[in-house]
Amino acid sequence: MLADLPIRRSTTQTNSAHLAVQAGTSSGRLVHCLNSIQLAAIFFDSGGRVSLCTESAQRLLANLGIARSAAASVLQLLLALRRATAPSRRELFQQLRRAVDEQAHAAFEITFQNQMVRAELHPVEGEGWALTGEDVSARRAAEASAADMARLDPLTGLPNRLLLRERLDQALARLRRGEEACALLLVDLDRFKPVNDTLGHPVGDALLVKVAERLRSTVRPTDTVARIGGDEFVVLQTAIREPADTQALARRLVDLIGRTYMVDGHLLTIGASVGVAFAPADGQDADRLLKNADLALYRAKLDGRGTFRFFEPEMDARMQARRQLELDMRQALARREFQLHYQPQLNLKTNQLTGCEALIRWRHPERGMVSPLDFIPLAEEIGLIVPIGEWVMRQACRDAVSWPAPLSVAVNVSPAQFKSDRLVEMIVSALATSGLPAARLEVEITEGVLLQESEKTLQTLHRLRDLGVRVSMDDFGTGYSSLSYLRSFPFDKIKIDRSFVKDLAVKPDGNAIIRAIAGLGQSLGMTTIAEGVETPEQMERIREEGCTDVQGYLVSRPVPADEIVRLIGSCQ
Structure with missing residues (x-):
């Protein structure tokens, strides 16, 4: 084919001692060298005739089923490869024509009788061309297999x-x-x-x-x-x-x-x-x-x-609203949008306040007051409850230190916070920074805390007890309610969930449940406090069943920090 292509002659006269292909003894030495390095190469003179074919090239042609005699010239070699499937002979001819016109290197792959050969055509200045080849069938098969495996x-x-x-x-x-x-x-x-x-x-x-x-x-x-x-x-x-x-x-x-x-x-x-x-x-x-x-x-x-x-399309709208709520909540701490409200707790025997529970509120600049039911579960899910919980603990201690002693402040601690190794250190820091005595801090946990890594959790609870911090079990009766929890750790207080108080008037077993929990607390020396007390009738029933303390709207709604001081003063 090179004979049929317009070959551009070099006008530069180069010393023959420096040419890549030489005649005579130099050619013999070159053939010997190429055979020793197992290079499949065919050299063509300027007329397109084969001037040299290495042993590796002959073996490669034999593997393709092409006789040595069929490679006497470029044209004969291309005719022998007429059954090649990729690229087509027309494409190959065009590629070679461009290479010859531009005296440039050309590389191509052909598939011939289920074998793939990578070939490269190199111009040899002033002499002709060199064609090198390599059977890459095994390599391409391995690459294809690897590509398949990468998809499994x-x-x-x-x-x-x-x-x-x-x-x-x-x-x-x-x-x-x-x-x-x-x-x-x-x-x-x-x-x-x-x-x-x-x-x-x-x-x-x-x-x-x-x-x-x-x-x-x-x-x-x-x-x-x-x-x-x-x-x-x-x-x-x-x-x-x-x-x-x-x-x-x-x-x-x-x-x-x-x-x-x-x-x-x-x-x-x-x-x-x-x-x-x-x-x-x-x-x-x-x-x-x-x-x-x-x-x-x-x-x-x-x-x-x-x-x-x-x-359903509504799912996307709800998820977009959830994402926006998450973004707003991540900025709420920095913008100081969270607030603490406090709900007093009353002792039924003395009719005196014993302390207050800290309840977080979120005053959003556009949404207004966001209910904890809307953002606390999301905060727990995405891990924001840990920094939010730390802020609540520190702020509650700062607020409570101004209350008359011995009023205490109760702070809820989530299961996610208990997974943190620095919970105790954070509480120690909050007490030290605020100056609040440890005995006036009460940590509230749910039964869910005790379900995870119970041994580690109990160690954390005992470390808090050693500090002098009191510990209460919140929402008792709504979870697993295992009595083994009360045996494994001596809680200071049991909080009866508001659902039992609410059902006092409509479910006859409500009294029995409250009576059982109150009796259990009395036997173990623990305070029992009923949440959600809203009517005098509920208050009286709870007093009769043996509870020691109550919390709910009948005593007071949750109020902001600046109002709780006045409320405590009026009650005192």
């Missing part, structure tokens, strides 16, 4: 996020061509983390493999099951005729994953929450569809887990 989850063998995205894009492309709809089912395992925490990651991994097997067994060959996270799976359901098909699949997934597993001798029971989004109704691109399926999954978790939910 190494534990379960399922497609990973990358391959799922490719297949989802393909399904949406078919959808845009007018083919049938598809659906995305986002599956999150319930109660999987305790398996890892209690039995170890090997058991958890074995459980994930079994979950993957069950997921495979419940879908059609045209569907895709992928693992996109630790305990998150996705099912891409294609060719949907009607939403009932997807509803039936979601129900099967929840049922199948929720059945008992046998893993390494352990009987394990987990569950699944499923969020579903349809295309095109819930999104016509992959990102929107994944986002909406995730919103539906979030709703399924809020509704108690172990169920499935379909995406």
